[in-house]
Amino acid sequence: MTYIRWTVIVLFWLLVGAFFHYTLPQHDIVRVSDTYEKRVDFGENSWFWSQADAGNDPNTANRDVFFIQTRLANGKVMVYRNEDTGWGWPPYFKFDTSNLQAEAADLKSASSEPKWAVIKHYGWRNEFMSIYPNAISVKAVDGPDVTIIPWLNIIILTLFFATVWAIYVRWRRFRARRIDPVLEEVGESFEAAGDSLADRRGRISRWFASWRS
């Protein structure tokens, strides 16, 4: 029972962690090497794509998506998609996809003369499902060593855990005051029933014993 309980708890928190890791903004320091667009036919990875540009037909089976190709400050490559989130989830309310593509194209540079930029994005890159993080904004920075403090994430996560803690404490108090006494009472009456049953059985077996001898 304890194993099941802990499995459920761990799975739940892994899910919560994955949700925040996917949804909250993260910053990468990159050198934009190219920008392009390609047609995407959404399949089983359609969860990980956003929607058509605001105002376009949302029901098309496929569409062209902007991409930003980059090399990260640590030398690895990263490809971002660049899509509107519109009025949907996650609530970035991004409508300026084409402008962002223009900004990214403007920051294009070769490795011999790198121009560094910070890309704010959410989402995951996964080669096995062909999914890409969605770029939210791009901004030129001086070098590859700038530090960025994720204030928004700090605030959101603090508020979230404060809320969870508040609910947890209240639930504990409610249980101690209202549910535990009732359960104890039920347990006691069960015990009492068990005692009287044992007593009766005792009497019957004693009667049998007397009858046998």
Next chain:
Amino acid sequence: MFALARLSLIGFVVLTIIYFSLSLYSRAVRRGKLEQEWDEEGMTGDKDAFIREGLEDYDGSLRRKLILGVYIVPVTLVILIIYLTNFY
């Protein structure tokens, strides 16, 4: 525009539920405070009238109007996010 309409509708329904729950809760808290005040100060006379008057004062108060922030804060937040994401 359909997406915006959907967001507005769902948002309005959810916020309205929060608004009414909060209003009822806040009024109940105020009633409890008035009752406590009556008992502690050992006042005499019509307790119900005292509480009714206190609640009528509360109905006209700024504190009650602040609950409208339930609508105002999220809408402001959305406008702020739209500005920061697209035009900043």
